[in-house]
Amino acid sequence: MAQESQWELVWLLRSDPAPQPSMKGLLLILVTSAPGNSEPRQVIRRTWAAHEGPRAPQWQSVFLVGQSADIGVAQGIQREQQEFGDILIGNYQDTYRNLTLKVMHGFKWVAERCQPSYILKTDDDCFVNTDRLPEFLLEHNTIKTGLYAGSLFSREKRQVIREPSSKWYVSRQDYHLDEYPPYASGIGYILSLDAVERILWAAEHVHPIPVEDAYVGILAERAGIQVKSSARFAKHNVRWRVCNYRYLMVIHHLSPQEQEVAKGSMLQARSACHDSLEVTRWK
Template sequence: MSSSIAATTSQKTNSTTASFPPTFVRGKDITPLISEFFQLKTNETKDDFVNLHRYKFSLDSKRCRSGSTFLVIIVHSAPGNTQKRNLIRKTFGSTGSYKNRNITVVFMIAAVKQQQTQTVLQYESQRYGDIVQGNFPDTYEDLVRKHIMAMHWFKYRCKAKYILKLDDDTFVNPYRIIDHILKTRPQGLTMECKVSPHQRPQRDKKSKWHTTESEYPFSVLPPYCLGFAYLTTPESWAAMYKVSETNRRMNMEDLYVSIVLAMKAGVQRTDFSNILVECPRNKTFYYTELNRKAIVIDQRGHCGSIPFRHWRQIQHDNERF
């Protein structure tokens, strides 16, 4: 690399890092240190999927190749979660359009060892045409690979104006999502999500969210997006997909995507709590609230499928559009 190109690259990295909100530890902004830590060194081994993007699809979807899709809802799902996928298909996933804006749903899944599970997935794929299956193990530790896989698939196989990333246990009101997009018109390098404020990384080895010091050596996390749902643009995904080539992976996907990749790509995170419905402690959802807001946030999984039971009424009250 010539000195002029290196200087330009360095300036770009510094500018994107500088635009990221500071994270102070003892009065010092550690954002540049985080950026430097995750930058792959020349002697480090690159991950076949996160860095080298060697994705192949045993099952694929043609749901949004035509360019007529306004919003693609990309759902990260575990292979065995057939019931959750079917629940989505019967509820908000059945909404093909609203206000003349086309909506489609695609499920992201990785490889399985059990032939019986694969047979079920093949049947689903043939029947619904909404399954995308990658070529790496479908484990919790590989969620980062699945996230980059979704970006890879979108880059080469999907044309949509907006992307809503979801977990497969998240309920969405697609009518209010479209209303929100039409009102706010997100553009450029943006990511709307539920922003979690400064926290400490989880060091408890028994925790599902355990983050080792070797994986993240800093005592404080910058604000990050909770991974259950976020709304973004093709420009944001393209930029984060590109910078993933040169950044060391970590297992916690929400941290990696919304801190590391967003920081390096210059993607601005915006909190969208105003369109969220909190899962109530008594698990009783009031219909008016579900029809007024766009996404249910159920951090501890207490409410589960309960909000899905209101779908028919939501659909009835919005189908005239």
């Protein structure tokens, strides 16, 4: 199917069955996940997506999953959704090149059905500090509208890749400039609800490209939203200390075992490191 007709589907996508998050909550976490990634989803459900603590009712997580050509995998997704009720199933083929469709589908669903104050987009190989992020948004964040924050790429890494064999390939016809505007890495970025709505508006006027995070940056620029650089979103998984979990909000590239360890460090950080001053800014 051609990219244009695939893109038109995003405005007609069904979610059957659809998760039912609480309306008007503080934070909704959208997690992109491949249909066959049942183990990462299970690990997330029992680690950072498990509702624990006083802030739990103010946030929820939802997995974004597309269609699988494997009938067994597709049936497994339906059973998983029936059991957990936390998967938004889109009517598009789940491929890397369709990641833009997946995220825009999630944004549209959030804007129309949920309307939380903030949306975090992340991936299923990332750890989200759900013990700190909701509290930070509620008590310390001063940017209530037009918020778009994450880990930015340097200018040299924003060059458009024209090599057809690359999974990040974008033709000059799809995007004529040689450099993307500043944008936050897809490992995790946070948006206020109005920013999501303005990005969806811009998407009606800007041709899509199959590089999801860069496309969101293009739409944000079109909508007049300036991305904010934040070191709280870590592109790399290193040997983080317990005290780092008083600061970091998203960490990329964790194995299932490392997710378990990270959860333990997150909980331990509640009572540890009180001799150090907590940072209450995005930087």
